[in-house]
Amino acid sequence: MLKRQEVIIAGMGGQGIMVIGQLLAHAAVMEGSSVVWFPTYGPETRGGFAECTVIVASEEIGSPVTSTPDVLIAMTQPLLDKFAPTVKPGGTIFVNTSLAEPPTNCPNCKIVGIAANDVATELGNVKAANMVMLGAYVGMLKPVKLESLKASMEEVLPEHNRRFIPANNAALEKGATLVGV
Amino acid sequence: MANRKLMKGNEAICYGAVAAGCDAFFGYPITPQNEIPELMSTLMPANNAVFLQAESEVSAINMVYGAASAGKRAMTSSSSPGISLKQEGISYIAGAELPCVIVNVQRGGPGLGNTQAGQADYFQTVKGGGHGDYKVLTLAPWSAQECYEFMPLAFDLADQYRGPVAILMDAIIGQMLEAVELHGDFPSIDRSKTWAVTGTRGRAHNVINSLWIDVNVMEELNIRLQARYRTAERDEVRYAEYQVDDADLVLVAYGCPARVCRTVVDLARQEGLKVGLFRPITLYPFPTARIAEIAKSGSQFMAVEMSCGQMVEDVKLAVNGAAEVLFYGRTGGVVPTPTEVFNFVVEYGVSSCAADKRA
Amino acid sequence: MKKVFERPKALTQAEFSYCPGCGHSIIHRMIAEVMDELNITDSTIGVCPVGCAVFMYDYMSCDMIEAAHGRAPAVATGVKRVLPDSFVWAYQGDGDLASIGTAEIIHAAARGEKISVIFINNTTYGMTGGQMAPTTLVGQRASTCPAGRDPDKTGYPLRICEMLATLDGPSYLARVTPTSPAGLVKTKGSITRAFQNQLDGISFSLVEVLSNCPTHWRMTPIESFKWIDENMVPVYPLGVFVDR
Known part of the structure; x- marks a missing residue:
């Protein structure tokens, strides 16, 4: 189990930023880890920036906020530009290359490009791009088990979105496959 | 471990209120505390308790005043600008020696401010807030678990000290998801309230009031309140x-x-x-x-x-x-x-x- | 020998502190008589206002709450919601109900809150010294409009019954005045009806009583009653506005 991993997930409202953060948090609780998740929204109800922070740890978590995450999952260019310089040296940046160019100014970070929108579209629904990214992150860095994410779907998704669970699970797996799992 | 559930601090407040036997919740929408009235709108009726969305923060605190007068465990929640509106009612509640719980999920200020986290309501909360010589016992949780734990404690303190008790949070503590163990294991204290207005049914009439025209009687009330605060300063300090x-x-x-x-x-x-x-x-x-x-x-x-x-x-x-x-x-x-x-x-x-x- | 007149049991032994000839005394007694007749005193919680009737908690033998200025309908709501089997009335003056407490009364009415409200409209802030009220008539003098209410600067009186009658929540809204024997009978009848509605679990009721303020109007009680009939009733027509 990893000691502590700080993740920032960022994109536009409507991309399912909050929900993948919550899935990660829920899976971590299932596995007995400590976890905090907290959101920042733009003032708009729809379409503004959406960011959340998730911290998963094997010990009690102090600060729920971080200015230097270990991991960034960036779904769009503006949020990638905002957060990429903050990632700790040795950290990992997951870039949705369907909507953003991989950064060139983070020489000390590992950059993982996933064309999440394209992959999700091929799978049948572009809205699952968030799940592709989450699958890639969890497949590569293993903060939780992929199975725990799947087991969290029922609890985390609102009732009207539970019909997407099979498609979400497929997208998670596809994302993990793309990073060689 | 079995009962560890991922929830926001705001949601933990609600489960804590249920564990405390809260009889009534009166509130009004304001970010970043909306999860509280939203969850309470189903949790309260499911526990045979009252939920009512008031027409304003002012009305909400006065509904709390009414329900607390009837001897019930009553609460409200809001965020900074809404808490400012409640100050009149909080002063009356203190003056009428009524127990209740007020949750403040603080945001940026002054004025309309913003919906992000702030702590600039400290003076307002712990130094009185409304008019008159009174204090509000104030608990500050730092985790969702403490949001849950502090609600029964807050209601107990309110009953014991016959006054308003505040839970002072901030947007992050309210919005943050963490695992909470809902153990339901809280001590029960004597909640009988002989002073409450419930209908006389044979006894002399009870009056809930904060008006004392005789200055000496008014001073006596203040001395009584201050004596309670001294007791709280001796017995209730937590850190x-x-x-x-x-x-x-x-x-x-x-x-x-x-x-x-x-x-x-x-x-x-x-x-x-x-x-x-x-x-x-x-x-x-x-x-x-x-x-x-x-x-x-x-x-x-x-x-x-x-x-x-x-x-x-x-x-x-x-x-x-x-x-x-x-x-x-x-x-x-x-x-x-x-x-x-x-x-x-x-x-x-x-x-x-x-x-x-x-x- | 049969006793034909006695103090209602819903009143305490305390003496009213009202000015001679003030309508509050008449209406307090009337409420107490109705409580006796409906046999509800021991299950009643009364909510009194800020204004001349602020000491009402001393006069009524039922359980009483003194509310903040204008907030009586919210306080009464809080009580009624947690004690639905109790009987809850609120008593408010015009400054309390029609100025600082407009939000509270409108929303209690809109919710159809199962409470009964007695609204005393005497066009005056009596306790604070006769200032202009939201119900002060155009041209009427008050200590904050010594030349008479000028609608160009201070607008027009509020007609509460008519305003509330636009809502679906209330089940009974009536305006009465006790300036004559017939008016007294009607006033008591309206209070009885409002209270009965709550006992029957129907919904919100309000009785607006046009009353006097001989002290600040600088009239004798008889002159003040005449003034109500001649000046207030044309602006505030008597009648039942909602009955369902």
Whole structure:
């Protein structure tokens, strides 16, 4: 189990930023880890920036906020530009290359490009791009088990979105496959 | 472990209210506390309790006044601008010696401010807020678990001290998802209220009132309230310490900044700097005696707040000149990060400590 | 010998502190008589206002709450919601109900809150010294409009019954005045009806009583009653506005 991993997930409202953060948090609780998740929204109800922070740890978590995450999952260019310089040296940046160019100014970070929108579209629904990214992150860095994410779907998704669970699970797996799992 | 459930601090407040046997919730929408009325709208009826969305914060607190007059456990929740509106009612509740719980999920201010986290309502909460000589016992949770635990405690304190009790949070503590163990294991205290208005049914009539035209009677009420506050200052002070015993510099913080400071302590200790964290859990009564004791041991203090410096005044009063008290604050909705607080500690806190020691 | 007149049991032994000839005394007694007749005193919680009737808690033998200025309908709501089997009335003056407490009364009415409200409209802030009220008539003098209410600067009186009658929540809204024997009978009848509605679990009721303020109007009680009939009733027509 990893000691502590700080993740920032960022994109536009409507991309399912909050929900993948919550899935990660829920899976971590299932596995007995400590976890905090907290959101920042733009003032708009729809379409503004959406960011959340998730911290998963094997010990009690102090600060729920971080200015230097270990991991960034960036779904769009503006949020990638905002957060990429903050990632700790040795950290990992997951870039949705369907909507953003991989950064060139983070020489000390590992950059993982996933064309999440394209992959999700091929799978049948572009809205699952968030799940592709989450699958890639969890497949590569293993903060939780992929199975725990799947087991969290029922609890985390609102009732009207539970019909997407099979498609979400497929997208998670596809994302993990793309990073060689 | 079995009952660990991922929830927001705001949601934990609701489950805590149910565990406390809350009879009635009256509220009004305002961000960042909307999860509370939303969840209460189903949780309260499911537990045979009352939920009502009032037409305003003013009405909500007056509905609390009515339900509390009837001897029931009543509460409201809001965020900074809404709490300002409730101050009239809180003063009346204090004056009429009614128990109730008020949750404030603080946001950036003044004015309409913003919906991000703030702590600039400290003075308003612990120094009175409304008119008149009264105090509000105030609990400051720093985790979703404490949001849950503190609700039954708040209702018990309200009953015991016959006055309003505040839960002072911030947007991060309210919005943050964490695992909470819903154990339901709380002590039950005597909740009988002979003073309540319930219909006379054979007894002499009860009156709930805060109007006393006779100045001597009004003064007696104030003396009675003050006596209760002295008892609370003696019996109800709560705080937590982390690595304080050998600390050269003691960070003092509550709510989200206390969480940040806990990480700062770890960062500092990794660098060999003797930094500790003192976390007041009751903001009123403030842990004055313990801070004074620590000050005597030669530690310096640094209050860290999401305000321009409010709690730091209570730290200074407690230290009473015996040690230097520094301050680091961010405000207007900005949350201090561990890195910036650590850098400040290194630049101003620990270095000046070391300089003092050399001198 | 049969006793034909006695103090209602819903009143305490305390003496009213009202000015001679003030309508509050008449209406207090009438409420107490209705409580006796409906046999509800021991299950009643009364909510009194800020204004001349602020000491009503001393006069009524039922359980009483003194509310903040204008907030009586919210306080009454809080009580009624947690004690639905109790009987809850609120008593408010015009400054309390029609100025500082407009939000509270409108929303209690809109919710159809199962409470009964007695609204005393005497066009005056009596307790604070005769200032202009929201119900002060155009041209009427008050200490904050010594030349008479000028609608160009201070607008027009509020007609509460008519305003509330636009809502679906209330089940009974009536305006009465006790300036004559027939008016007294109607006033008591309206209070009885409002109370009965709550006992029957129907919904919100309000009785607006046009009343006097001989002290600040600088009239004798008889002159003040005449003034109500001649000046107030044309602006505030008597009648039942909602009955369902």
